[in-house]
Amino acid sequence: MDTHVTTDMPAPKKLPVPRNGVDTPKLFATIAAVADQPSLAAFKFRAQGKWMGGTHCRSTVAGFYGVGGEMKHAMPFTAESDHPKVLCGEDQGPTPVEHLLHALAGCLTAGIANIAAARGVTLESVSCMVEGDMDLRGILGLSQEVRNGFQAIRVTFKVKGDAPAEMLQKIIDQSRARSAVFDILTKGVPVSIALEA
Amino acid sequence: MDTHVTTDMPAPKKLPVPRNGVDTPKLFATIAAVADQPSLAAFKFRAQGKWMGGTHCRSTVAGFYGVGGEMKHAMPFTAESDHPKVLCGEDQGPTPVEHLLHALAGCLTAGIANIAAARGVTLESVSCMVEGDMDLRGILGLSQEVRNGFQAIRVTFKVKGDAPAEMLQKIIDQSRARSAVFDILTKGVPVSIALEA
Numbered sequence: 001m002d003t004h005v006t007t008d009m010p011a012p013k014k015l016p017v018p019r020n021g022v023d024t025p026k027l028f029a030t031i032a033a034v035a036d037q038p039s040l041a042a043f044k045f046r047a048q049g050k051w052m053g054g055t056h057c058r059s060t061v062a063g064f065y066g067v068g069g070e071m072k073h074a075m076p077f078t079a080e081s082d083h084p085k086v087l088c089g090e091d092q093g094p095t096p097v098e099h100l101l102h103a104l105a106g107c108l109t110a111g112i113a114n115i116a117a118a119r120g121v122t123l124e125s126v127s128c129m130v131e132g133d134m135d136l137r138g139i140l141g142l143s144q145e146v147r148n149g150f151q152a153i154r155v156t157f158k159v160k161g162d163a164p165a166e167m168l169q170k171i172i173d174q175s176r177a178r179s180a181v182f183d184i185l186t187k188g189v190p191v192s193i194a195l196e197a
Numbered sequence: 198m199d200t201h202v203t204t205d206m207p208a209p210k211k212l213p214v215p216r217n218g219v220d221t222p223k224l225f226a227t228i229a230a231v232a233d234q235p236s237l238a239a240f241k242f243r244a245q246g247k248w249m250g251g252t253h254c255r256s257t258v259a260g261f262y263g264v265g266g267e268m269k270h271a272m273p274f275t276a277e278s279d280h281p282k283v284l285c286g287e288d289q290g291p292t293p294v295e296h297l298l299h300a301l302a303g304c305l306t307a308g309i310a311n312i313a314a315a316r317g318v319t320l321e322s323v324s325c326m327v328e329g330d331m332d333l334r335g336i337l338g339l340s341q342e343v344r345n346g347f348q349a350i351r352v353t354f355k356v357k358g359d360a361p362a363e364m365l366q367k368i369i370d371q372s373r374a375r376s377a378v379f380d381i382l383t384k385g386v387p388v389s390i391a392l393e394a
Binding site: 094139155 | 217218219220223224227228231232235237238239240241242243244245246247248250251252253254256258261263264268270271274276277278279280281282283284285286287288290291292293294295296297298299300301302303304305306307309310311320322323324325326327328329330331332333334335336337338339340343344345346347348349350351352353354355356362365366369373375376377378379380381382383384385386387388389390391392393394
């Protein structure tokens with residue numbers, strides 16, 4: 001915002017206020033702090049997986065590196081994954097690929113709440129359905145032409161807030177443009193796997 | 198296995214038996230059933246996300262399509278995601294990107310258990326650390342050169358079982374070669390996002 005303009009420009013934006021459960025002033029202050037000191041932006045996120053028998057795995061998410069040092073979540077979180085009974089699992093949790101869909105829902109939804117707050121839009125409700133198509137001949141080793149992973153993912157949002165549909169659409173677009181999970185799922189990441197002696 | 202060979206060939210493999218909590222005979226029967234009727238392999242997995250305020254999202258994973266019809270998990274599962282306090286969230290759950298790491302741990306671990314069972318290897322323990330590097334200048338909109346998502350993911354496994362390290366390594370390699378989540382995270386998937394009126 002160019003504060004030197006003194007002609008009859010639109011009034012400057014209102015100062016950001018907390019909205020949608022988002023502490024908007026703190027969010028802007030955080031962005032400014034990272035802009036001043038980019039080393040704060042280097043994060044390492046971690047999950048520690050433990051085999052529980054069969055196809056059941058439990059991960060613990062407790063610490064991460066960021067803002068220049070080791071951090072801890074408010075509490076250690078655990079997440080379960082398993083295969084369903086039709087795929088010979090014991091169905092002790094969502095499948096691993098369903099966790100990817102949850103991650104996408106969570107990332108886009110958090111972005112929508114943050115961006116709406118930054119733009120002065122008060123949200124009433126946000127929900128989404130995320131669906132991914134998979135042909136199991138890939139992971140079962142029955143076809144070389146079929147990929148192992150999802151062939152496509154579709155997300156459908158319902159958003160209610162004090163803004164017209166086209167502004168809500170722009171908020172969704174901006175959330176996608178800044179989403180870590182959308183970026184990872186659509187563009188891929190190098191993954192290395194090692195066996196420790 | 199060529200059952201017509203009657204010369205002094207190695208004895209045929211032992212029939213598969215349940216191992217590692219995996220019902221190996223059922224697993225082979227499932228693969229054979231899908232080979233016979235490929236339409237059984239078409240699956241759709243789903244997560245339904247609900248905004249809980251701030252950057253907190255709760256997903257429900259309940260039903261999926263597969264084996265020719267609508268299926269239900271043993272129970273509806275929920276998963277939480279949020280941003281940590283240093284990123285202006287309320288830390289009500291792992292971050293969305295940590296769920297991706299859990300998904301990778303879960304998928305590779307389930308594969309290891311299945312493949313070890315199929316190869317007659319009894320596992321004692323499997324654990325892994327999954328770590329992903331992220332430069333937050335991407336999602337904070339502070340740099341056009343920095344991507345939003347992970348720049349790299351590293352997985353380190355510890356595996357104990359009644360097989361030498363090189364066989365355990367081959368089991369890990371095969372799990373990676375058949376992993377849905379590894380495929381998705383490394384190669385990417387088309388994702389469409391729509392706002393429902």
